[in-house]
Amino acid sequence: MTTAAHRAATLEDVARVAGVSRSTASRVIAGTGFASPAARKQVTAAVDQLGYVPNPAARALVRGVGVRLVVAVQGTSAAVLDDPYVHQVVGSAARVCTPAGVGVALHWLPFGDPRSLDQLDGDRSVCGVILVNTTEDLLEAVPPSLRGRVVSIGVGSATVPSFDVDNAAGSEAVLRHLYASGRRRIAMVTGPRWLPCAQRPVQTYRRLMAEAGLPERILPGDFRAARGRTAAGEALRRWPDIDAIYAISDDTALGVIAGLRDVGARVPGDVAVAGFDDIPLAGMTAPALTTASHPVGRIAVAAASALLDGRPAAPVTLFPSALVARASA
Secondary structure, eight states: OOOSOOOOOOHHHHHHHHTSOHHHHHHHHHTOSOOOHHHHHHHHHHHHHHTOOOOHHHHHHHHTSOSEEEEEEEESSGGGGGOHHHHHHHHHHHHHHGGGTOEEEEEEEETTOGGGGGGGTTOTTEEEEEEESOOHHHHHTOOGGGTTSEEEESOOOSSSOEEEEOHHHHHHHHHHHHHHTTOOSEEEEOOOTTOGGGHHHHHHHHHHHHHHTOOOOEEOOOSOHHHHHHHHHHHHHHOTTOOEEEESSHHHHHHHHHHHHHTTOOTTTTOEEEOSBOOGGGGTSSSOOBEEBOOHHHHHHHHHHHHHHTOOOOSEEEEOOOEEOOTTO
16 A cells, blocks of 8 residues: 655656756756757656656746736725725736746735835746736836836836726716716716826716716715715715716715715615626615626736737727616616
């Protein structure tokens, strides 16, 4: 009876059987550096004999191509790392990276300090970086040695490809739905003012309100439910006649619904509410939330795949967003 599990062959085993040094065996297997024809033949035979499978992480380090992909998220505090959206990006990237033997790491970039990217500069373990919550200042601060190994979920540049949702089109679909249902006094709760991709829905809202001859009613937001709850009360105090509120994140929209209930307003009887993202909870609330789709998983997979493939990506890749009509509007 066998009492010990079969041990996988190591690089040292290959070197011993081949009669060469460990460094020579490593160079032959990695395909880098000099090795004599005889040594190559001996190492190849030893690999076949032992059934040696190179560790992909170790081989990547030898070649200097990196063993981890970093999801670098810009935010005003480290709390941004707890955002479910960020978790979805990391999880989706891992589905692509794990089969390739590449790990996924999460990194906080403090807002207003683009130099925080410098600590990734020259790190041989990093094969690529996905920027999240990207700004123009952050793009300008990408170190030269990282160019070609960075993509953005959000705004991009001439050297940093962008993968993002078409939130302008998604917002337009939601706003046109509110208008078609008879709503004419529509307020909007925005995202952070410093985030460029959050400004596209605002521009869409302003354009549609102008085309319809309706007043703009805009309140600042930050994607959080707590802000949505506060914004609902502010909206009712400033514009008692509002009949709809559109928030550009579902979390904010759910906070809006809670804030309306706090003061006895009915949803959608008194005020219709709509959001953006179509998070899982959106379809399970009472009333279920009208929103627009946001294929975060597909976007993150595309971004990670572009980095692993090493092929140039299109400057901007936009993923469609569609209306998801439910009971809240």
